[in-house]
């Protein structure tokens with residue numbers, strides 16, 4: 001199988017002007033393309049027709065039941081290729097296959113021990129993907145994307161001091177994945193991938209979103225103007241080490257005390273419950289205790305929600321997003337979510353919250369793989385500069 005970078009041509013800016021809105025769902029017909037781009041209908045047709053002839057996009061003819069002509073729907077051809085997408089987590093990982101139209105073809109949840117290090121973990125991932133591809137009809141992979149629970153440098157693509165992944169610092173995971181699967185690959189932070197996952201099949205108007213992943217660790221991803229915003233370093237949205245005013249001086253992996261991650265993350269809550277004598281192993285068991293009326297567990301979740309809400313209130317006041325999505329294992333706690341909401345509404349200007357949608361993830365448990373695959377497709381279908389974000393292992 002040819003690697004994707006060789007299979008897909010580099011599209012001209014003129015072609016991308018119609019191809020990108022079709023890929024992202026901003027336009028779904030010739031008429032919508034004309035409205036979205038401001039191009040004339042004849043120019044749209046002149047750019048769309050060669051893409052249909054080349055088999056990059058498909059047009060389906062649906063007749064309106066009332067006899068009128070309904071605009072025919074344009075879409076990327078899904079079977080152009082298959083992206084292996086991986087969402088690596090400390091407690092749970094997900095692998096999946098996503099077609100070039102961004103549709104998930106199948107997925108599995110796995111428990112991987114990230115402390116075994118990158119080589120062992122990626123070997124296991126490759127084996128599991130192989131089995132999944134076979135089970136899904138013998139699909140050949142053409143690309144890969146991985147969401148990682150740690151900061152990924154925008155300059156080098158390498159992990160930077162991930163607090164819960166010993167042995168992974170400075171590892172170019174995308175390059176290792178590319179070697180293991182023999183396809184071009186991309187790596188990004190998991191909260192970033194989940195933020196992008198919210199754009200898949202979503203409301204095309206909600207262009208400004210913040211996704212907070214409240215799991216073992218706390219992180220967030222920012223979508224501005226419909227695009228992932230990573231900042232210069234790649235760490236934009238990483239709120240783990242924001243100092244919480246008035247928090248207990250709990251030491252953090254970064255060397256300081258009282259960071260949001262150290263006082264309000266799932267790991268922090270589990271540790272606090274254990275220190276108080278509760279028999280808990282992870283944040284799910286803390287949430288279960290609270291559901292069963294344990295006052296200590298309920299108090300810990302309420303306090304964590306309030307501290308997280310306080311940090312989010314600053315972000316909402318500053319950024320005024322359309323949507324704030326709360327995901328991760330802590331989002332299963334009603335107490336945690338209610339505390340976030342009340343803190344947000346108490347601390348934000350009414351102008352910042354009057355149209356704010358606080359939502360649960362659109363794709364629970366698969367948002368990470370959908371978002372990672374979307375980032376891969378954005379690069380693969382993008383201009384030359386975007387393609388350079390893909391790691392392509394040296395081939396013999």
Ligand SMILES: [Zn+2]
Nearest residue numbers: 241252254259
């Ligand atoms: Zn810290």
